Amino acid sequence: MSHEETLEKASKECEIFKTRQDQEYVSEFDKQTEKHLKGE
Numbered sequence: 001m002s003h004e005e006t007l008e009k010a011s012k013e014c015e016i017f018k019t020r021q022d023q024e025y026v027s028e029f030d031k032q033t034e035k036h037l038k039g040e
Helices: 003-024 028-038
Strands: none
Touching: none
């Protein structure tokens, strides 16, 4: 694998990870708001 191919593959993997992480991320504010709305 060449250096350029390695960089391209790493970039693609990073985008996949970032997309997944952004979809699954729940901020502390969101957690507290959800608790408040549930009456906890």
